[in-house]
Amino acid sequence: xxxAEELRETPxxxxxxxxxxxxxxxxxxxxxxxxxxxxxxxxxxxxxxxYDFLVVLAGKVEVLDGDExxxxxxxxxxxxxxxxxxxxxxxxxxxxTAVVREPGEVLAVPVERLxxxxxxxxxxxxxxxxxxxxxxxxxIGVGAGLKIVGSRYSHDTRRLRxxxxxxxxxxxxxxxxSDDEAESLLRGLGVAPEEAPIVIWRGKQVLRNxxxxxxxxxxxxxxxxxxxxxCDLIVVGAGPAGLAAAVYGASEGLSTLALExxxxxxxxGTSSRxxxxxxxxxxxxxxxxAERATIQAERFGARISxxxxxxxxxxxxxxxxxxxxxxxxxxxxTVLIATGARYRKIPVPRLEEFEPTCVYYAAxxxxxxxxxxxxxxxxxxxNSAGQATVFLAQHAERVDLVxxxxxxxxxxSRYLADRIERTPGVVVHLHSEVRxxxxxxxxxxxxxxxxxxxxxxxxxxxxxxIFCGALPVTGWLDGQLALDERGxxxxxxxxxxxLPLETSWPGVFAAGDVRCGSIKRVASAxxxxxxxxxxxxxxxx
Numbered sequence: 001x002x003x004a005e006e007l008r009e010t011p012x013x014x015x016x017x018x019x020x021x022x023x024x025x026x027x028x029x030x031x032x033x034x035x036x037x038x039x040x041x042x043x044x045x046x047x048x049x050x051y052d053f054l055v056v057l058a059g060k061v062e063v064l065d066g067d068e069x070x071x072x073x074x075x076x077x078x079x080x081x082x083x084x085x086x087x088x089x090x091x092x093x094x095x096x097t098a099v100v101r102e103p104g105e106v107l108a109v110p111v112e113r114l115x116x117x118x119x120x121x122x123x124x125x126x127x128x129x130x131x132x133x134x135x136x137x138x139x140i141g142v143g144a145g146l147k148i149v150g151s152r153y154s155h156d157t158r159r160l161r162x163x164x165x166x167x168x169x170x171x172x173x174x175x176x177x178s179d180d181e182a183e184s185l186l187r188g189l190g191v192a193p194e195e196a197p198i199v200i201w202r203g204k205q206v207l208r209n210x211x212x213x214x215x216x217x218x219x220x221x222x223x224x225x226x227x228x229x230x231c232d233l234i235v236v237g238a239g240p241a242g243l244a245a246a247v248y249g250a251s252e253g254l255s256t257l258a259l260e261x262x263x264x265x266x267x268x269g270t271s272s273r274x275x276x277x278x279x280x281x282x283x284x285x286x287x288x289x290a291e292r293a294t295i296q297a298e299r300f301g302a303r304i305s306x307x308x309x310x311x312x313x314x315x316x317x318x319x320x321x322x323x324x325x326x327x328x329x330x331x332x333x334t335v336l337i338a339t340g341a342r343y344r345k346i347p348v349p350r351l352e353e354f355e356p357t358c359v360y361y362a363a364x365x366x367x368x369x370x371x372x373x374x375x376x377x378x379x380x381x382x383n384s385a386g387q388a389t390v391f392l393a394q395h396a397e398r399v400d401l402v403x404x405x406x407x408x409x410x411x412x413s414r415y416l417a418d419r420i421e422r423t424p425g426v427v428v429h430l431h432s433e434v435r436x437x438x439x440x441x442x443x444x445x446x447x448x449x450x451x452x453x454x455x456x457x458x459x460x461x462x463x464x465x466i467f468c469g470a471l472p473v474t475g476w477l478d479g480q481l482a483l484d485e486r487g488x489x490x491x492x493x494x495x496x497x498x499l500p501l502e503t504s505w506p507g508v509f510a511a512g513d514v515r516c517g518s519i520k521r522v523a524s525a526x527x528x529x530x531x532x533x534x535x536x537x538x539x540x541x
Contacts (some may be wrong), residue, residue, distance in 0.1 A: 015127075016137075017075065018081075028124070031114070032109035034106070046203065054108055061076070063083070082131075090295065091298070146171035147172050148164065149185060149200065150196045153177065153356075160215065166287070197209055221305070231331065232254035234258075234331075238304060242266070244528075246529075250302035252537070256301070259309075265286050270363070272391035274522060277289070289522075309326075338525075341513040375397050392465070403429065431451040438458070472486070489516060502535060
């Protein structure tokens, strides 16, 4: 047992570790039961797929990153504090271990009753949800949870890190090339360096270069089904449109399943800051917005399965069959396609050579950490490029923004253009395009050509960020639904339907960036997702 002075409670910061009062504890007790605890008892372990919501009534509980004997302390909780974090609501495995250090008593609420507690007590629910969100932020900040060991030059290391970051999974990256801990850690696990990257989970469980689907399955991001043979609504894609449809569909009593290939939030989830979304005057990151929407959808009973990429859509016995690329099948009475669009690549030689290590299509804290004190180049003239430029300027040595248009405001919101012009360390190159990438193993510079004068200039850069328009994700439909000449889904009258968001197949709808004529804004995508649910009801009646 730790010495008494070492068992001081972790101070509450930003509402992450609140203490419940007697009235709130009484509300919790209506959904659970008291039970005694003894010193050294493990209440739940990192990696447990189901664990109770626990309120400490007496004694103290230590929260550890790792196991109960060698884990790193994250927090200590005493009477009135509750345990757990977002994984309790999202169905993910626990990212930490909870051990009783001073015997006492806890109040335990089984996870299946927690949703009832959240629904019955809005004020208490607000306290719990706020704490869970802040705790996830805290866990990410202290590097708890998964350990990813691999080289910064490895494409697979980057793939795993991006997957963890996009899904806001608590994790720590241990760089095989510069971290002294890496080799000793691999040696202790009996793993050769050439087998990296690896993911360490549940203390000593080693996943050797897992696919994103394998990693998602290990931590509970893939839904294993609820026993239903046919869903009321299958949502393909969990960006803003898909998440909105999941929220409204589930809240209105539709059995709703959302399938997402990479991470909830779609392209919006990669945005460092969304400042013009209604209701968030201080702005919000795309990842945070997606996380909150995901919690909201699952709170209403929607099921969301990540790393499940749709491979085909068929009509089957009056229903629709969606088959994933790994062969899993789900049936639905209706389908909403909200697969969005993916960023275009730029036609420049050697792009694929540098893509695994130095080229990015998103600008989040993961990318920012890699380009700290480096010169970087951002390519694009839209809001995504503008947001990335402002964000990266806080971390990079210098940011050069290469814009093909003659004016910064041709495709960018005025507020972003004005901010870029006021941001120190940003240089804008108008009516220009990237023509060459320079470097040996890593990017050293890009060559930019002025479209008006034909002059070329060399710009020092260690990372290249590309935000140059997008292509709709409709290839998996194999031409079965009506598309326009650019590959976007045609809906409404043009598709032969009286319902504005319905495609050429009755009962199959489209919303967000994948739809022909969409506005390409987060707010409009959310609106279309909500509208689609109303049309689902119309089609089913």
